[in-house]
Amino acid sequence: MSTAAATAAPFDPTALSDALPLPLYLQLARHLRTLIVEGRLTDQDALPGERELAETFGVSRVTVRKALRELIAEGLLHQRQGAGTFINRSPHVEQRLSTLTSFTEDIGGRGLKPDSRWLSRSAGTATPEEAMALGLRPGAEVVRLHRLRLADGTPLAIELSALPASFLPDPELVQGSLYETLRGRGHPPFRALQRLSAIRLPADQAALLGVPDGAPALYIERRTFLENGTPLEFVRSHYRGDAYDFVVELSLA
Known part of the structure; x- marks a missing residue:
C-alpha cells in the first residue's frame, strides 16, 4: 500500500x-x-x-x-x-431531498452497486409509534424490514421499515427494492415527509456500519404516502455521517 x-x-x-x-x-x-x-x-x-x-x-x-x-x-x-x-474514504452519496427514490434507485443511479443484508424481517402487531405514524388502529398488523444497506460492498445505512400488512402481507415478498415490490403490487409510493437529526452511533450500530463507536450519523424518520394520502411506510434510518450529503433546492416564495 x-x-x-x-x-x-x-x-x-x-x-x-x-x-x-x-x-x-x-x-x-x-x-x-x-x-x-x-x-x-x-x-x-x-x-x-x-x-x-x-x-x-x-x-x-x-x-x-x-x-x-x-x-x-x-x-x-x-x-x-x-x-x-x-x-477510510467510503463511497460518498449526494441525495436530493426534492425527489422520492428508494435506496436501490439512489445508489444505482450514481454508478454504484446497491446491496442489502437482512438483519431481520417479520410480521407482528404495530407498536404505538408505528400505529400513530401509519394511521392504524390498535392491534393492526405490520410487516417490518430491518436491513443493512451497502454500496459497492461498503455499509452506508441501517434501515428499519414498517408497513401495513394490507399493503405487504409477507415480508418474504421483498427480494430487492422495496419500492419496486410495492409498485408491482399496485401501491406506488407517491410522496414522503422526512425529518433529519444529527446523532452519534451507539456501539452496535457503529459495528454494523464499520465505524468507531460514537461516530457521527444522520438519523432520518420518513413517512411515505400513496397518492390518495394513505400512509404506506414508516422508516427509521441511520446513515453514516461521512458518506452522505442531503441537498435541497430552495427558492423565494
Whole structure:
C-alpha cells in the first residue's frame, strides 16, 4: 500500500496558524478532512507517522495524535495495530431531498452497486409509534424490514421499515427494492415527509456500519404516502455521517 508521503500528498503547513482562534489539533484535523473528502488522500492510503506529520506541520506529536483521534471518531481514518493509520474514504452519496427514490434507485443511479443484508424481517402487531405514524388502529398488523444497506460492498445505512400488512402481507415478498415490490403490487409510493437529526452511533450500530463507536450519523424518520394520502411506510434510518450529503433546492416564495 502506498503512503501519503510516497505519493506526494498535498499537505500544506500554512493551513495551521497560531493566529487563528481554533486549537491547532482542530486546524490539522480540518486540513486532513478536506484532503480526504476532496479525494486528494485516497482510500486505504497510509498516513505518515506521527513524528513525520509533526515535523511537516511544525506541531507537537500530542497535537497530531489529538487530530487523528478526531478523524478516527468520524470514521475518516482507521488504525491497524502495528501497521499505521489509513484513509477510510467510503463511497460518498449526494441525495436530493426534492425527489422520492428508494435506496436501490439512489445508489444505482450514481454508478454504484446497491446491496442489502437482512438483519431481520417479520410480521407482528404495530407498536404505538408505528400505529400513530401509519394511521392504524390498535392491534393492526405490520410487516417490518430491518436491513443493512451497502454500496459497492461498503455499509452506508441501517434501515428499519414498517408497513401495513394490507399493503405487504409477507415480508418474504421483498427480494430487492422495496419500492419496486410495492409498485408491482399496485401501491406506488407517491410522496414522503422526512425529518433529519444529527446523532452519534451507539456501539452496535457503529459495528454494523464499520465505524468507531460514537461516530457521527444522520438519523432520518420518513413517512411515505400513496397518492390518495394513505400512509404506506414508516422508516427509521441511520446513515453514516461521512458518506452522505442531503441537498435541497430552495427558492423565494
